[in-house]
Amino acid sequence: MRTAVVGAGIAGLACTRALVEEGHEVTVYEAAAHPSGRIATLRTNGVSDQSGIVADHGARYFSARFERFLHEVESWIDRGEAARWQPRTVAINDAGVPEAQIERLMRFVGVPTMDAPLRALATGLESRAEFRYATPVRTIHHASGDWVVTDDSGRREHFDAVATAVPAPGAVQLLTEVAHLHTAAARVPMAPCWSLALRFAERLPLDYDAARVNLGARHEHAGVLAWADRESSKPGRSEDEVWVLQSSDQFAREHIGSDESEISTVMLDAFFAATGIDRIDPAAHHARLWKAALPVAPLCDGCLYDEQLRIGACGDWCMGARVEGAYLSGLAMADRLNGRHRDFLATCSLAHHSA
Ligand SMILES: Cc1cc2nc3c(=O)[nH]c(=O)nc-3n(C[C@H](O)[C@H](O)[C@H](O)COP(=O)(O)OP(=O)(O)OC[C@H]3O[C@@H](n4cnc5c(N)ncnc54)[C@H](O)[C@@H]3O)c2cc1C
Known part of the structure; x- marks a missing residue:
């Protein structure tokens, strides 16, 4: 056929x-x-001189609950194409107040990149x-x-x-x-998502690797971010301090037509407000809108x-x-x-x- x-x-x-x-x-x-x-893995020019970024800017990780997929993932792991990822994860519901999460979900990532x-x-x-x-x-x-x-x-x-x-x-x-x-x-229907990859010249003073962000409705930056994680906490990555921020679907829906630099500023502001650390300008950043990120x-x-x-x-x-x-x-x-x-x-x- x-x-x-x-x-x-x-x-x-x-x-x-x-x-x-x-x-x-x-x-x-x-x-x-x-x-x-x-x-998807983002690869921009200039990684060696700190002006570029390598980061997973689509799916951040995957889980494997069912035998047919678990077998596939095991074969990827055997060939060194994937590995388990165990980030120190927090929930941030109040700006600057991370709450450690006990995660039961087993997460996997592609190695050295998701793709x-x-x-x-x-x-x-x-x-x-x-x-x-x-x-x-x-x-x-x-x-x-x-x-x-x-x-x-x-x-x-x-x-x-x-x-x-x-x-x-x-x-x-x-x-x-x-x-x-x-x-x-x-x-x-499929929900959109803005994904922002950030490369910093120095390590951020955060003692966790991944944060589920859901700031209370009264917060100035409420509703912007849903997730943030540190790329270098994944197995097989470089030591570079790269973070990837993902917007909430509501935020992405309201900003489908916005330009990348405006979105980068808003998401970066929300990230520093949520984590409560002093703002550090990234050496490089790259925003991408996924119009159909996840099925609702x-x-x-x-x-x-x-x-x-x-x-x-x-x-x-x-x-x-x-x-x-x-x-x-x-x-x-x-x-x-x-x-x-x-x-x-x-x-x-x-x-x-x-x-
Ligand atoms: C920002 C983001 C974060 C995510 N986070 C997670 C996560 O943490 N964990 C998780 O499990 N999943 C996550 N996902 C979802 C996950 O990536 C998808 O569920 C999965 O990759 C879907 O695979 P697929 O093959 O169905 O579709 P896709 O990966 O979308 O593949 C479809 C392919 O079709 C091609 N295509 C489209 N139209 C045409 C055309 N007309 N002709 C030819 N080719 C075409 C596209 O270029 C694409 O390569 C995330 C997705 C996004 C965008």
């Missing part, structure tokens, strides 16, 4: 590997110049599937029993089956010819699929959200394309609450 997979995030890559193992001829279309999607296991997975598949990077798919049409995938340059290719592995708003745009899939994807109310379907038409959608928004959900969704998609169907409902609600 000639199958197109649209998206080389973790869902698309997990799906691709399972498909090639069952004999599909797979073509992977990826809009970006590299794989990994929202498991490392995904890049390795894609590299391992390159001899078994056709990868088209920097090739966004524009439309997917049904014609004479085939699916015709048209990319941004106007190039058209025919396939027997298609799996989209893109965030819900992208699936809505691509699945216009399959009404029930289109409608299901349109029902899953993800489905629990594993994936969406039309068996007759052989087209479907997978991704975190189909399966409980987050990295683990996206991985399991990619496998569910491959199962459906291979004529198998599992009930993911119980798995899904647990996955949703674990992250």
Whole structure:
């Protein structure tokens, strides 16, 4: 079967590997110049002279509750592509008053960067599937029993089956010819997030590595930040003092159109107000808006699929959200394309609450 997979995030890559193992001829279309999607690592120029930054500015970590994903994570750990991360974590509800948290969640990160296991997975598949990077798919049409995938340059290719592995708003745009899939994807809103990576010339006087921030409503900086953590506390990173701040979804919604420098100032002010330490100007900073960071109310379907038409959608928004959900969704998609169907409902609600 000639199958197109649209998206080389973790869902698309997990799906691709399972498909090639069952004999599909797979073509992977990826809009970006590299794989990994929202498991993203920022690399700006000038790291050696302190003017640049390397930091994970999408997913900060992932959990692994279910056997199928745990096995994958164990194989990444065995190859040195991932490791457990145990940050000293606090909650900051009152500015300057961190409360130590006892965390039961087991966190993992890619090593030396979050995208490392995904890049390795894609590299391992390159001899078994056709990868088209920097090739966004524009439309997917049904014609004479085939699916015709048209990319941004106007190039058209025919396939027997298609799996989209893109965030819900992208699936809505691509699945216009399959009404029930289109409608299901349109029902899953995704929350935005501003992510700010900061590099400081000196270590900040904070005796914790990660903070869940939720300042009280009356605080001047309430509602700006949701999370902050120290990159160098993760295994395999450099000693550089790099922090990544993530905004609340409400803040991101209200500042979708704002410019990066304005957002950087507001988030930095909120960070120093929340931590209660004296302000230090960063040597480098980089803000990025993720318009579709996390699904607000993800489905629990594993994936969406039309068996007759052989087209479907997978991704975190189909399966409980987050990295683990996206991985399991990619496998569910491959199962459906291979004529198998599992009930993911119980798995899904647990996955949703674990992250
Ligand atoms: C700021 C932020 C923080 C997060 N924190 C965490 C966390 O701490 N823990 C956690 O578990 N999860 C976290 N997540 C969520 C996690 O990153 C996602 O759940 C997971 O990576 C989703 O994987 P996916 O494969 O479904 O989608 P994606 O990773 O989004 O992959 C989709 C791919 O499709 C490509 N694409 C899109 N449209 C097209 C098109 N038309 N043609 C071709 N290619 C296309 C994209 O470029 C992308 O590479 C976070 C996400 C963000 C943004």
